[in-house]
Amino acid sequence: MVLTDPQAGNLVAIALGSNLGDSRTILMAAIDQLSQDPKIKLQATSHWYQTAAVGPPQPDYLNGCVSVLTTYSPKVLLEKLLAIEVQFGRVRQERWGPRTLDLDVLLFGQSVIQTPTLTVPHPYLHERAFVLAPLAEICPGWIHPVLKQTIAELTKAVDYTGVHRLAN
Template sequence: MGIGHRVAIGLGSNLGNSEATLKDALSKLDFIPGIRVEARSHLYQTAPIGPPQPDYLNACAILLTTLDPEYLLQTLLNLEKQFGRVRRERWGARTLDIDLLLYENWTIDLPHLQIPHPRMTERAFVLVPLSEIASDWVNPLTGKTIATLAQQVDRSGVKPFRQFFH
């Protein structure tokens, strides 16, 4: 694979063996042509947003990819389906959720794809793990680093779970 574009993704799971699901999803991503996992955060246990449901495990990863943003998004959605993701209700429980957070310093505003992810600056479960592996990355909409955004968000619902084993 060529050098590719630097991309940040967020991963979450609260159904089944969430720890194994997140690790397996990152392993599978590393085997998809045009994608290489460059870095992965620790796992965090987080309170859910939305209807009553179990706590989530969340993590973030940095990818290098030669895929364009729309094709990458479709690849991530297909991976969710491989892990049994069914979209029934907004913010409902899920076996695997993968969000495309940042793609280089690009901004994209399409009906099916918004980069940077439109709610990432409000979500500690994204910013805390992302700040571990991309603290100096600047959000092109806010002009602030991920580390700064992570310090400005309420982190009370985000607890360290355990390290990823590389």
């Protein structure tokens, strides 16, 4: 798996989630928005998963993942993702609260990034079935740069209760 190409950029895994509004429409529109950016090339899209919410009581989520090639830096990509969230009505009121759209950078090539606004690999990636299930569909062989295990290997250590793959 080639994670960095000087011409095409870095391979990046992004998680998508929504539990407010018409989640499937919102998530598909967010992917469309990403794919229209000339510096982002969509590589793969997972199935959607209905998942029980983590955090305060709220509706179930619809979750999925995409992989993209991008020439953006991690910081600029994060800014682009946050702007897309806002376009779709994202309001940050409480940690792990309900949202119209959540876009998270999970992996950025083999980079390990720790800034006040971005941590890559995502700090909870290896603990969350709702992230690992769709991620394993599109990039099972990607090696977690800190844990040194493939995504497929990481899936074996999580509980999939409350995570249901939907037909696309």
